[in-house]
Amino acid sequence: MAYNEQAEQKALLAINNAAHETALKILMNAYGTDILRFCDSLVKNESDAQDMLQNVFIQAHKNFSTFKGESQIRTWLYTIARNRCLDLIKSRKRMSNYLEFVDEVPESSGAETEETSDMLAAKIIRDCLDKLSNDVKQAMLLRFQSDHSYEDAAKILQQKPGTIQARVTRALPTLKRCVEENGVTL
Structure with missing residues (x-):
């Protein structure tokens, strides 16, 4: 929001x-x-x-x-x-108790529904985001999931706005490539 x-x-x-x-x-x-x-x-x-x-x-x-x-x-x-x-x-x-929970995606029954396809795409995007460094992932989430400006994201992450913008700009092609390699077209 x-x-x-x-x-x-x-x-x-x-x-x-x-x-x-x-x-x-x-x-x-x-x-x-x-x-x-x-x-x-x-x-x-x-x-x-x-x-x-x-x-x-x-x-x-x-x-x-x-x-x-x-x-x-x-x-x-x-x-x-x-x-x-x-x-x-x-x-x-x-x-040493850090366990990563992954949302379960229903098994495909051959007839993939739009909802199942969207769930799979969302899981692939989350998995690709998880491959980014923590600093880059946080910048991406604040910018796109939470709709923060670069200035606000910079304050939250205690960085300069230019640093946040650079992280996001550099991460977008990497994220896009990862998502597309996993079968999701953006």
Whole structure:
């Protein structure tokens, strides 16, 4: 989902008036689904992604009073989400319990439906994204899945906008080639 100016304004007003629960509800309604999808793309586990989503909004609620307004609230929330997801991934690696979950694609019965074809294409795209470095994958997801500008993605990833744009630009031909090699035409 793109930037929701009305939700941002209402949330800022609520934060400034110390109505943090109201701000939280506004932001969860405006951005919760997209942040969940972003977390799921990073942690590759729906249950963990839901936990991360809760952690994002708990942390935001605790830190509303420190929000400086130097970026959109949406950008701030995605930064929190990214950091919480990376923390989870690091802890998984340290504990050697990092398991990657892959969505199951139904077996083809000969008569492939459009829905099955779309599911297969989505799985191939996810698999190709997973072959990219973590930094490039995050830039691609923020830019195309979450519809962030390069400037917002740069703030979330703590990089320069030109760096994010270069990563995306260089990754697109690689992603396209991988997808096409796996039988999906873009």
